[in-house]
Amino acid sequence: MMSALASPTMLIAAMALFGIGGVGAVLLRKSDRLANYWSSAFALFGSVTALVFAVSMLASGQTFVAQTTSDSFPLLSFALNIDRLAAFFLVTISIVTFFCSLYGIGYIKQYYGRYNIGYLGFLYNLFIVAMLLVVTSSNGIFFLIVWEIMSLASYFLVAYDRHDPENVKAGFLYLVMTHIGTAFILLAFILLYVHTGSFDFTVIQAAMPTVPAHIKDSVFLLALIGFGVKAGIIPLHIWLPAAHPAAPSHVSAIMSGVMIKTGIYMMIRLFLDVLQPAPLWWGIVVLVIAVASCVLGVLYALTEHDIKRLLAYHSIENIGIILLGVGSALVFSALGMSGLAVLALTAALFHTLNHAIFKSLLFLSAGSVIHATGTRNMEKYGGLIKLMPATGLFFLVGSIAISALPPLNGFFSEWLTFQALFQGIAQTDFYIKWLFIGVTAALALTSGLAVACFVKAFGVTFLARPRSQRAEKAHEASAVMIAGMAGLAVLCVAVGVGSSWIIAQLQTIAQGVLSAGDHATLVTVTSGHILSIAEGFATVSAPLLSLLLIAVPLVVWTITRFGINRSQRVTTGRTWDGGTDLTSRMEITSTGFARSIILIFRGLLKPSLQHSVEYEDAASRLIPRSRSVTLSVQDVYRRYLYRPVFIGFIHLSHWIKNGIQNGNINAYILYILVVLLVMLGLVGVW
Amino acid sequence: MIIYIVVGGLLTASLLSLLFKNRVVGAAASIIAHGLGLIGAVALCLRVASDGDYIPSLFTLVDPLSALTVLIISIVGLAASVYAAPYLDREVSKGIIGPKRFRQYFGLVNLFMACMLLSVTAAHPIAAWIFLEATTLSTAFLISFYDRPSTIEAAWKYLIINSTGLLLGFFGALLFFSATSRSGLDGFVTWQSLLQQAQSIDPGVVKVAFVFVLVGFGTKVGLAPMHAWKPDAYSKSPAPVGALLSGALLPVALVTILKFKVITDTAVGGAFSSHLLMVLGVLSLLIAAFSILTIRNYKRMMGYSSIEHAGLMALGFAFGGLGAFAAILHLIYHSLIKAGLFFTAGNLRLSFHSAKIKNVSGALKVVPVTAGLFMLLFLAATGLPPFGIFMSELYIFGAGLKQYPIVTIVALLAVALVFVGFFRQVSAVLFGDPPEGAQDAKSNKWLLIPPIVLLSLVLVFSFYLPPPLLDLINEAVRRYDL
């Protein structure tokens, strides 16, 4: 039974289902409804099939290798290699795509009649297939092909809602950035090919001892940049907060939840698997980047009042947290501490899974909110929990999970990441120890700020009173959308409670990647699902924690409700605000909430505060008619790095184009003669 | 014989279209002639693939590379004439050109095709040169087709620059002969005999000769900095002519350079010609990349894109080995894609009445199919998978990285920059709100079929090369890459 499910037929079946869904959607494009149902249904089937396949691969522990070489093209082989790591990413992707497809059935309805639904269904399915292939391919060229297809499909999805010029711009930025990233990846693979003679990962890995160190280092840096663009590390992240909000929400959920993880997957695959052994400084570089990403990511998130951009910046933060695990694993494996490396990688993998779940949940619920209110601006929300309680509850679950608060899943992966860093402090020598101290502090700061940010996000969106007419008329999401969100919310809880079991599974995956063997077990699960690190240095029990956190407040409630003063009467009344006429304009806004943190970190964020006052009459500047304060934070990288470079290129372009193509035919002929003379001169030299 | 039949067919069609007043006759005759040409080209390819060089007479020699080029020319030529009929028809009906022009077009274009075919299959270098020069003359009229000052200026520049270039090329060819005659070669000098004598040629003369050939025929290819005629000629001529210039004439000229290159390489070793090609290739890439970034006319952009691809091919041949294989593939892909791009650009022009990017926007709304094709062809042209140019570029870079890392990295970055610039313009054209007066030109599906067919062909060739084709490419690589 297991072997049947784990057979490649299942994978092919999954791909075929997505294919049928995509092509069928195009054929059915005349009918919006049919195209939607068809593509979503097949995406659902495909996700389930892929999930079953990947889970049974993991369960049976087998590795699946398939290869078809191309007759026409040497070097290109359609090579799949599904080991535990790939299977794990397959699981992650298919879980998220399953719920997003379910949600999509309801969400897509808003595009009926405005856009071509068949086209959306095609791209959506293509996107998922490409992601599945990205994490399973084991040939550099094949990988690049599916990688670019994934990027292209997601680009078209980002630019899908094309009537908004912002989305088109976002798509442009996204595709340009990802293309430049691909150029770096291409170079990395070509470098490897030049020195190993193959694009196949297994061959490259086998030939690794013969590759000179500086080539490996170059490959590392190139791949870090290339995959870093996709993963959204700072400072290569600028496309991410623009592109993720632009796509339809269920696509944003997939992009943020799993697509950026493909960058992480390749980093793990290359740095910890193919290119091993790695020097120490790789890990240090990754750690530094990770720290920058997580701290700055969460700070920028705090400054946002566009709900999807806020979530997108949190993706950057969480990528940073995942990279903390990856970077620590690199450092540990370079120092020969394979046990610790396994621990760190396990943490990274677990956070990958968790972030996929809760971030897609958050994007889906944000999508419901946007669907209901027609705006992404959080300042125009408020009080939505009364109008859309289910969405509010799911967003709350996601918020608790992403803030790493117990007992949901985010806490346990962050806990594990912390443990890896703690062990780094405890077991490494002087300089590396200080590095880990700094990194630990950064992670703690990040998680603190994340809590603040999600208090803001949830509070400003769902609590208090509606701040716009659209928000007053908001409505609950449709049943399928709720089902999609509910599934992910349940997973947040389930993965949290079952974290010890999952961590144990992930540890075997990590051991497989690092080929560390069973002896390198730092995480043990003792009876009662108690997770224990380094022989009891740290222990935590997820079920107990969950039980207590649910039971104790319930007990408190029962006692206070029924044990004391049972005849108490609870009435509702106005909010007390000193007797004034409280309006929703007096509520704390998103900008107001974050203002103090922004000002504290103004050295990093460089906010610009603008006051503008309009006076009643010009002569007496005493009575202002209106006052406004704008607090805006611009991405410093955009201002100080990307914009100058871009403007420089534009200038250079004008200069070259107008200088050479000056319209003067004499000049043109002069060029020819100059070239001729120079070359003839060269003949003399050679 | 095949070649002569095909050329005869083309010339007949040319005559018919000039003689008969009825537009349909000329167009139909051309399409039939081109169709025959394609059949002939396929037959030729099959024959060369199975039996080796095809030498029907003293004047004609079809080696694998020539056969491939003939195939490319024929495909692009057929597509162009199928496209040209409805395209020009529409322009006639809009009053942009007179009905007489329609006939003139087919008359000239058939001549142009015949010259290209003869040039690429000529056994004699001087004959090849003569026919190439003849293409210059026939196309000059096609470039000045719209008979406006700007088009006439473009044609004039084209004529002068190309003639200058070809004169240098001619001088180069003569230098080859002068070098060989000293080593006892007399009479009718063919490519083969030149090659056979190559070992004994004076290396110094060969180097000088190759420089002249490279600069001369490089002008025709459009390698920078001899490229200056290209943006003007491409943007002013009718769309199908642009397709032919980029998709057919460029390969012909490039193949001629290659034929001289192999002789040079035999005489003085591969490094000399490789370095020269590399210099021109990188220059072309850089100039094209930076020019595209701020271009304001989407047809001029095609010209720069051609320059970029010519540069890439030059690099591929310069790197040799896998690079040469990839460069030949690139040649095929580029011709098909660029022709398709010109057709879609022509459709855009028909709908928006302007080739300026600022006048064109919201194409996805006005002409969704054309816009979609334009997008896909753009992606194909800039080397995104699954389209074949991705593979050929990858191979070219792979071939060059070890020996010439800096050149390769510069080229890679330039290619990425081309993508950025190209995408910037495509984005501006496709999205946004359409201007007033834009109208859908899709009513004639024959305006859409040629680019669709070309795109599908590229997609097929990207993953599957028919065995004869692969044999031809491999054989060509074996011959031309020493």
Place this chain on the structure above:
Amino acid sequence: MSYLLWIIQIMFVPLVAPLGVGLINSLKARIQKRRGASLLQPYRNLWKLFYKDEVISRDASFIFRFAPFIAMGVTIIVGACLPIFTSTLSTPMSDLLAVVYTLALGTFFMALAGMDSGSAFGGSGSSREMTISAIVEASFISSILTVAFLSGTTNIAVMSAGLSPGSGNFLIPIVLAFAAFCIVLLAETSRYPFDNPDTHLELTMIHESMLLEFSGKRLALMEWAAANRLLIFSILAVNLFFPIGIAHDQAVLSVLLGISSTLLKVAIVYIVLAVLESTIAKYRFFRLPDLLLVAFVLNVVAIGLVL
């Protein structure tokens, strides 16, 4: 015996916490040359509030209604995890990070409840509270981490068992970390110079302004939770860094010694707090990060000196 100890362990924080508040208030009154309310006044306040009706804002959602139970529940859970009088009662719950983040869960809901009614005061209170708690968290974790490294476990309930007091090598990091923890304590429990727990002025409030909207039982729970929080941090401060007198077995005598020594040490902390609150002024809000930065640096140095 063990059960009895557990009962004491669980009940200790909620039962003793109001007394601590009473002590501080009474001491402050004394310093102000007043007699002040009795030590038991906080119990009376709570008891009275439990028997009052409630008025809840009509804008508030279920978050507001449930937050007090979560806030209170969290402090009970964490209270039961502490090394109150013995280092022998440990659960997996006592993990350093579990404790920190469980407390953060309480803060999370409290801040949401503050925003829930839509009152301007509640919102700004939430904003300030979250600002401080966001920045303080790193120091909180790392100061306890110093002790964790010294004792070889992050289980705070048994941490003191691994710590041999008086050893010279330990002293400097412990003192540094303790100094940092004191700043954390002041910040996390909303005391001077971070916040004035007695203020009636909404504009200067941090913690209190989130409670303005609560009444009756829920107010009682919130105030009780705040008192618990203060006691939790005080116990952490004294029993992690200076575990003198804490029982390492479950004998009656040592348990009694443990309880009395803890009470004594906590009382000292409270006295210091009362003196502090009577002698210094509240800081400007934007000066607080400087203070937290000091705590952070102290911690980093402390951890660096360990091992």
Place this chain on the structure above:
Amino acid sequence: MQQLPELEVIGSALQDNVRRLFKGSLAIRQIDTGSDNATEQELAALTNAYYDIERFGIHFVPSPRHADMLLVTGPVTRNMAEALKRAYDATPHPKLVVAVGDDAIDGGIYKGSYAVLDGVSQVIPVDYQIAGDPPSPLVIMQSLLAILDGAKKAPKQKGQS
């Protein structure tokens, strides 16, 4: 500092009443409805080191939500009427409303002015009154004692509910 002996007597009686009626904790929210600040001064004096009303279990709170007793001062200006009503509504039961000072009882010297509503009872139900312009702290305490003596048990379900 020498204290009046009667202060202690009143205080302990007051404390007993607070214990009896309010479980030992009486929370007062003071509301100024346009007062001339005279009464406020006297109320503020209640918490100083001399009177130290806190030792009897009585304290002032920042929100009517927390209060058992509203001490209203001032003649209730038109602008404050609505706020006063809201404060009353915001206070949970059981609650007492005490009008402190002559102004609060019937407008005092401002009585009849167009700007005031002449006393708290015009706006919300007043349970007790403390006369004086302004009443001294001792008088306030005495009156509070009298009030609490009068209230036999916790004044539940009074007013509208």
